[in-house]
Amino acid sequence: MADSGKRILARIIDWLIVAIPLLIIGIPFGIYDRVASGDGFDEWVASSSTGGQWVFQLISIIAYVGYDTLMVRSSGQTLGKKLMNMRVAMLNDGSTPDTGSSLTRAVVLWLPQLICCPCLWPLILLILILVDKPYKQGLHDKAAKTVVVSTAP
Template identity: 35%
Template sequence: MAPLASTGQRFAARLLDSLVLGVLWFLALTVTGVMGTALENAEEGNPYSDIPVGPTLLALVLTFVAYFLYEGFMLSRSGQTLGKKAVGIRVAVLANGNIPSREGWIRAAVYALPGVAQMLLNIGTIFWLLNSLWFLWDKPYRQCLHDKAAKTVVVRA
């Protein structure tokens, strides 16, 4: 198996994939009409008044489901998301170094779907932060919680 990816590589890849998440969030806010309402309110001088809660929650769910599909599809196909491709790393099955087919979907589910729980006291945010930082102290494979659940590691491509 290839050497493990560095902390910097993993951070850069996740940062780039967060841009994908941001685009999905913007699209979901636009489709649900929340972005239009916010822009109208901004013109009136108060962008945070009258933001509809229901459509905002729908945008949140749509965003994280779309991100789950993005990450699951990309990982199960090549072991790489756009961010991972850009920095030259990939996800591999821990047991044999293969591209994670089913494991890619498990990894994506544990990473993305708790984001839907953000609407419940920011539980999703706390889990997401803990999950993403876990590899900093994990030994010997530097796995995040989503890696542990899927039995994967992040290696140099």
């Protein structure tokens, strides 16, 4: 099984790979207007129902879920996992996950974090990975029947 610390680092790398372009894409959608205006948090939440905010939220979900699904489906590795010498494998036979398993894994991994629980969801997944024996599976791995294994010699 892959080292938990390397899994965390790989996830941070993958998050940055998607987040940095999204930060730039968010400018035309006005997602930073409320922050720059100095309005309080309550005002920002109340006004975040604008069309541009919802479109940007949808773009973000597609970007994170799409990135993870396509990368895991093609080689079992996101760029972060590749840099950390790990890959996602099917629990039953070690093969590269198919499209359905890759999509299930990505949806369970990213959707709660992007819609409702940006701080809590990653913490829940991390705790489950740390306490799960013997496979170190988070909910996303359990849902897709996958494990993360080391590729280092």
